[in-house]
Every structure is written in C-alpha cells, then in structure tokens.
Amino acid sequence: MTPSPRTQPRPQRPLALDEATVRRMSARVVASGPAQERMTPLTGETIGALPTSTPDDVVTAYERARAAQQEWAQRDVRERVEFLTRLHDLVLDRQDELLDLIQIESGKARIQAFEEVLDTAGVCRHYAKKAPSYLAERKALGALPVLTQARTHYLPKGVVGIVAPWNYPLSMSITDALPALAAGNAVVLRPDEKSSFTCLRAVELCDEAGLPEGLLQVVLGDGPNVGGAVLEHADSVMFTGSTKTGRIVARDAGERLKSASLELGGKNAMYIADDADLTRAAECAQRAVFASAGQLCISIERLVVHEKIADEFLRRFLERVTAMKIGVALDWGYDMGSLISADQLERVTQHVDDAVAKGATVLAGGKARPDIGPYCYEPTVLDGVADGMLCRDEETFGPVVSVYRVSNDDEAVALANDTDFGLNASVWTKDVARGRAIAARIRTGTVNVNEGYAAAYASNGAPMGGMKASGLGRRHGAEGITKYTDIQNVSVQRLQGFGVPKGVSQRQFARALSTGLRVMKKAGLS
Structure with missing residues (x-):
C-alpha cells in the first residue's frame, strides 16, 4: 500500500495544554506524588504533566467518596439523573475541544473520536430517561396470594471502583461511572495514564452539569499499585482491559465477595x-x-x-x-x-x-x-x-x-x-x-x-458484554445499572402466618397448603 503525500500532514493546532488548564485539571486529582509527563502518539511530544497518586491517596479518595455517598443515596433517582441531561448537552456543545483531546491522547482519526462523543451523549440520554424505571420498586407475587406482599428494592452498593482503559479516552473513562452514580453510588475512577487529560475534562463537565462534590473521585497512577488499590477498596468493581489482568481482578473481587463486571479481550x-x-x-x-x-x-x-x-x-x-x-x-x-x-x-x-x-x-x-x-x-x-x-x-x-x-x-x-x-x-x-x-x-x-x-x-x-474469556457482566441496558446495586426482597405477611393455626393438625395444614398449590397451578400463578 502506498498512501499519497496528502495523508501525511502534521497536527495544525498546538498539542501541548496550557499551564492554566493543566493546573486546573491537576487540582481535580487526589494525588500527593510527583508530576509525570504525558505525551501524544501523534508526534511523540510532551503535552503536559499530571500528578501521581499513591495507595494512601486512594484511601483518601474512598473516604471522601463514602462521606458524599450517604446523602446522595437518599435522593430520589429522578433527582440523581438530572445531571445526566445537562451533561448530554455539554458533551455535544464542547465536542470540538473533546475531539482534540481524544485525538491528542489516543492518536485516532477524528471521525472515530466522534464515536466517543456519540457514545457518551447516548449513555447520558438513556440513563437519564430509563434509570427511574430500571430502579423502580417492583411487586412480585407473594408466597400466599393476598396474604403475602413481596417487593424488590435496588439499593446502591456504596462506592464503585472503576479502572478504565486507554483506547477510548472519553467514552470508556466516564460512561461506566454514569449509571453507577445514577444508581446512588459514589465512584473512585482511575483512568489509564495515557488518557488522563480527556478523562479529567469529562469529570469537569460532570461538575459543571451539577454532580455534587465528592461523588466522583479521580486518582492517577500505574495499574498494579494505584489501579490495584482502587479495586481493593471498592464495594463493586468495573474493569476494562486485558483478559490476563481481568482474571486477577475477578479472583481478588471473589476473595472479598465483591461484585465485578469485566470487559476483556476479543478475537x-x-x-x-x-x-x-x-x-x-x-x-x-x-x-x-x-x-x-x-x-x-x-x-x-x-x-x-x-x-x-x-x-x-x-x-x-x-x-x-x-x-x-x-x-x-x-x-x-x-x-x-x-x-x-x-x-x-x-x-x-x-x-x-x-x-x-x-x-x-x-x-x-x-x-x-x-x-x-x-x-x-x-x-x-x-x-x-x-x-x-x-x-x-x-x-x-x-x-x-x-x-x-x-x-x-x-x-x-x-x-x-x-x-x-x-x-x-x-x-x-x-x-x-x-x-x-x-x-x-x-x-x-x-x-x-x-x-x-x-x-x-x-x-x-440492550446489554453489551462478553462470554468465555471476554468477560463477566454487562454494560448498557437494565443490566448496566442494576449491577451497581444490591437487590433486596422485602416481603410483608398479613393476617395469617406460616405457622400451623391453633386447632388445626399439622396433617390438615399440609393438606390445605397442597390444595392451595394445585389451585395456584391451575390459575397460572407462579
């Protein structure tokens, strides 16, 4: 293949971020470590430096997130999703700036960077509309019709730990956090070191959209130390990355009996x-x-x-x-x-x-x-x-x-x-x-x-995720938000309980219940 010379122009706008922008973004990170330079794959040049977090910084991030999450969880889901509607518009309004950042950090073509804008806006719009119904209290047929009333509640896990990949700097850094927040959780997010500036700009847009302070904490650093610490302290884990690392994440979450959703490799x-x-x-x-x-x-x-x-x-x-x-x-x-x-x-x-x-x-x-x-x-x-x-x-x-x-x-x-x-x-x-x-x-x-x-x-x-070595869990759809909740069954018993009534033998009681089960089968009740 011999591309024509017109395929070779260099970027026409400055790639390095100005000092004020870097300083503003750095302030959004929970970090006490030294600044680390970041480079663009477009030219190999440095675009700026961001501070690094330590495992102790991750602990601090979780403390802040847990403090903010208590009040957030008490809000009605309709109030919680209001920021998603505003974020949807901000992402579309600021897309030129976002597209530049995505390209600068990932190296991808602009039309493919635009896919990330579409995806992020789409996730905002979907959960702003559907989260209230996905998380609505649901009635189920009780053990004894009329006498038993069963209802299902979706309770937030607490603080969700997200380790995001580098390949989709906007979309994969923020769209997994959005349903977690809508479900009443706080989030500690560790974007990949190659794509931190785009992530931080998305976090700033969440702030501008009205997400309350403290709910979305960002830490920066390598996978084994900082990423591992994020997952270690999480009440629920979301990881996107290699199958090799995903197996370790799933094992560690299993040992702690914490839920884990993993999107891994594909062929x-x-x-x-x-x-x-x-x-x-x-x-x-x-x-x-x-x-x-x-x-x-x-x-x-x-x-x-x-x-x-x-x-x-x-x-x-x-x-x-x-x-x-x-x-x-x-x-x-x-x-x-x-x-x-x-x-x-x-x-x-x-x-x-x-x-x-x-x-x-x-x-x-x-x-x-x-x-x-x-x-x-x-x-x-x-x-x-x-x-x-x-x-x-x-x-x-x-x-x-x-x-x-x-x-x-x-x-x-x-x-x-x-x-x-x-x-x-x-x-x-x-x-x-x-x-x-x-x-x-x-x-x-x-x-x-x-x-x-x-x-x-x-x-x-509709749900999206992998089978076999490609992962566990799903993003998108009802599954993409209920995975960040603990599902609770609250059943209320009225009038007659399940004990043998006074004056009725155990045999009579068993026969009566057996007859009831046959009647329920004929009536098509489950």
Whole structure:
C-alpha cells in the first residue's frame, strides 16, 4: 500500500495544554506524588504533566467518596439523573475541544473520536430517561396470594471502583461511572495514564452539569499499585482491559465477595455469507476492522468469507483498504490515525512479521509508517493465517485482519467459535432470518447482522458484554445499572402466618397448603 503525500500532514493546532488548564485539571486529582509527563502518539511530544497518586491517596479518595455517598443515596433517582441531561448537552456543545483531546491522547482519526462523543451523549440520554424505571420498586407475587406482599428494592452498593482503559479516552473513562452514580453510588475512577487529560475534562463537565462534590473521585497512577488499590477498596468493581489482568481482578473481587463486571479481550469474526451485499459488506468491514487503528475490543480481527464470493468480496475490500487515508492531523477527512504507543506498534509488528515468516501472505499494508507518525502502521490484510501463528489466536489490537474461506454456514460458525474469546461478531446476509439463526449459534455477547459493531454497541437499551474469556457482566441496558446495586426482597405477611393455626393438625395444614398449590397451578400463578 502506498498512501499519497496528502495523508501525511502534521497536527495544525498546538498539542501541548496550557499551564492554566493543566493546573486546573491537576487540582481535580487526589494525588500527593510527583508530576509525570504525558505525551501524544501523534508526534511523540510532551503535552503536559499530571500528578501521581499513591495507595494512601486512594484511601483518601474512598473516604471522601463514602462521606458524599450517604446523602446522595437518599435522593430520589429522578433527582440523581438530572445531571445526566445537562451533561448530554455539554458533551455535544464542547465536542470540538473533546475531539482534540481524544485525538491528542489516543492518536485516532477524528471521525472515530466522534464515536466517543456519540457514545457518551447516548449513555447520558438513556440513563437519564430509563434509570427511574430500571430502579423502580417492583411487586412480585407473594408466597400466599393476598396474604403475602413481596417487593424488590435496588439499593446502591456504596462506592464503585472503576479502572478504565486507554483506547477510548472519553467514552470508556466516564460512561461506566454514569449509571453507577445514577444508581446512588459514589465512584473512585482511575483512568489509564495515557488518557488522563480527556478523562479529567469529562469529570469537569460532570461538575459543571451539577454532580455534587465528592461523588466522583479521580486518582492517577500505574495499574498494579494505584489501579490495584482502587479495586481493593471498592464495594463493586468495573474493569476494562486485558483478559490476563481481568482474571486477577475477578479472583481478588471473589476473595472479598465483591461484585465485578469485566470487559476483556476479543478475537472477533465477521462472516460474509454467499448472499451478502458485497458493496455494503466491504465498506463496513473497512470500518469495523480499522476503526481506532484496530485498538477496540469489539473490532473485527477475522474475516470469514464464503468461498463462492470470496474473490469478489476481497477485490472490493482491498480497493477500499488501499485507498484509505492515514493521518495525524486534528482534522476531519482521515480514515485511520496512529497506534497509541511504541508497545502497541511492537505488538502489531511482531504479529505481522511472525505470520509472514510462517507462510502468511500480505494482501495489503504490512509495515510501519514513521513518515506519518511515530507509531503509525498501515492497515493490513493477511491471507493464509494458520495454527501456530501469533495472530491466529491472540488478540492483535491493531490494524490487522486475517482472511479465512469457508464453504457453508456451519464452517463459518465453527470458525467464529474457535477462540477462547467471545465478545463480538458480525454476520452479513440479505436473509435476515438466516442472519439471526447464524447469530444465535455464535458464542459472543453481541452479534451484529449487517453491521460490524456499532449497531449492538450503540443500542444503549440492550446489554453489551462478553462470554468465555471476554468477560463477566454487562454494560448498557437494565443490566448496566442494576449491577451497581444490591437487590433486596422485602416481603410483608398479613393476617395469617406460616405457622400451623391453633386447632388445626399439622396433617390438615399440609393438606390445605397442597390444595392451595394445585389451585395456584391451575390459575397460572407462579
């Protein structure tokens, strides 16, 4: 692939944050450690320095959060969600500033940074509208109809500890906190060190939207020490990151008998069936594979193509891939930006070089582009990937996809399921009934029919999460907020209790209850 010279302009606006902004954001962090410089993957330059937190600072953050949470939990949920409505508007109004920060910290193209604005506003709007019904007191049929009244209450856990990833600096830093806060909890949030400025700006917007002081505490620092301390003191844990670390988080939460929700890795497959709309499928595959330079847990890393249309699909797909515009400018018009770090570039390079050395063929891309940016890598398509190659089973988390040919739907399903992961999948067919049937056989938390990942992920009323090694729990929908609550059953017994009434033998009592159960069955009562 040979991108044209127009894919190479540098950012046109200053990347470094001014001292007043850095000072203001630093004041929002619970931190007593030294300042640590942060750099942008767009150029490798320093953009500012933020203080670091210690495990003792994390304890302080929890103390402040617990003090604020007591009063917050007593408020009606309708009052608690008012700040979400205002935050929705602030995110849209300030999107230019947010888009700059997202690009500066993540390196992604502006159109993919805009996905984060849409996601954040969508989560605000959804829970502002639906949280009151999701958390409403619910009546259930009691043990003895009329005599027993059972009601379910959703009580906040207390303080939720969130360790957020670097790949979606706005969306993943704040959207998990929003339903936790709406449910009556406080939050201690540790964003990744690579994406702290964007997170802190989002926190400032929460303050501006009217979130009471103390409820959202931010600490900064490395994963093992500061991130570990955040999870250690939490009443409920939300972690997004690698499966390897997720196993440790789940183990530690289990030992403390605390709930944990984990979104982990993926090796997601897209199946293009023999009746698919190939033009639409090729366009979507380009987006689904290379969005955020492939640094997205739900992006597609495996293209499973029916052999009848494989050549034609690949022709159309490769035309789009080789025409992609790569750039690091803070501007619209680019299809892909940069990887986030030298470590990510090394991993992508290793996976591609390993595959080629073991017999795979590069159909497009296949090399780094330091002439564009220090961590840029071309969108890459590999054919002939087989067992024993790193990219066959490991998550690459970069702009690399491998192609597999199958002769029928059964082979496609078997290949899609041939992985330890189970996060997302995609099925392309003009027959929606066929697509739904295939989707039901794929063991992933979300399956998109005739879309890559956006349809399922952006449906905020439906749950999103992983199966197998891709995680536990769900975000979005009712599950995305009730996971931050303890569910309580309050049952009131009237008139007659469950003891044997005076003057009635135990046998008579047992027969009467048995008759009652038969009557309830006939009446369809459960």
